[in-house]
Amino acid sequence: MTTIAFIGLGIMGSPMSVHLATAGHDVVGFNLTPDRYGPLLAAGGQVAGSIGEAVAEAEVVCVMVPDSPDVQAVLLGDGGVFDAAKPGTLVVDFSSIRPDVAAALHADATERGFRLVDAPVSGGEAGAVAATLSIMVGGTTEDVAAAQPLLDVVGGTVVHVGPPGSGQTVKAANQLIVAAHLQVLAEAVVFLEAYGVDLEAALTVLGGGLAGSAVLQQKRTKVLTGDFAPGFRIDLHHKDLGIVTAAAREAGVVVPLGGQLAQLMAAARANGDGGLDHSALLRGVQRLSGRPVS
Structure with a gap:
């Protein structure tokens, strides 16, 4: 069992977090609007009142938010992941963002002692619900290998496509x-x-x-x-x-x-x-x- 913080419980993030919880992982979710917590709670997950609270004890942080500025705010903002998570934490960004931003965030994560892979998904809500998403993963071989067991829970096709930013x-x-x-x-x-x-x-x-x-x-x-x-x-x-x-x-x-x-x-x-x-x-x-x- 892995302790996972899942940030962003929208159309895609909610069913993905549920799959991780039902697979036996300890999932703590955070969403800007609290009306998205129902499915995760029903699956045995927990909720947090802030990003900092969600990630404080996490071994892995999953992020699924809409755009590049949102990911930057989650990771780099005051009280965000890089402020509150433990050094060595693996961050898996499922969001779809600019490749150059993904590469820059990886460099920043490495400098701060974190591991980061970009893992955007394709398949829409249906794929998220069925856990058949196609996941294109960018990152180092070691970090992608560490993320692989969790990626396999939410995806049907998971492929390491290259260095940081390649997934995007x-x-x-x-x-x-x-x-x-x-x-x-x-x-x-x-x-x-x-x-x-x-x-x-x-x-x-x-x-x-x-x-x-x-x-x-x-x-x-x-x-x-x-x-x-x-x-x-x-x-x-x-x-x-x-x-x-x-x-x-x-x-x-x-x-x-x-x-x-x-x-x-x-x-x-x-x-x-x-x-x-x-x-x-x-x-x-x-x-x-x-x-x-x-």
Whole structure:
């Protein structure tokens, strides 16, 4: 049994913390809003009133918060992880943040006597609930090996992809690919509807051929029903595409489709869809096509 502090109990963090607790680990959770504690408590976990309280006795600190500034605040802020945790503590950052920030945080952690791996995840709420997440891990071989048993509890595919920051680079590429799939799925749906095709039947046969994808499989119900309750919010995917375009510019590579996807995601937010699931890109195509919006 490992003593784990889990910071950030949102759509993804809550089920991940529950899996760790049900696996027999001693999990202490902290979330800025206390209404997220129910599932962890039901699984036998505990809650803390502050980050400092959560991490004080932890052997491992897991972080799952929205963006780079949030991770920096959790780790570097007054009363944060680097202030309150014991030297030698292993920090596993599941958040999706800028690769350069992840690398800088690793250097800071090492200087302060902590171990840090970046371990962003893919699979959305469904993957978090089912413990089938794909986890792309950046860090030293020794630190990743130490984190591996916990990563295996919450993930189905866990791969060490390189040195510190590499996990975030791979996650950015993941978000580029997923956004492209979602956008072309949305365009295909509107195209099919315009011709009066049986949409459910069409998606079934498309899913069985070369056009099939995990995106189509996981998001077909949402595009069929128009129920865009968030598994992964447009707001967060917009942030991730900003990471893609900025990192690509720094590397001197071009991502022309990525730039367009970033604009389409921004347009969705501007139209009030930021809190919806990213499959709600369908609504943007419907608007552009002058058709009823789901």
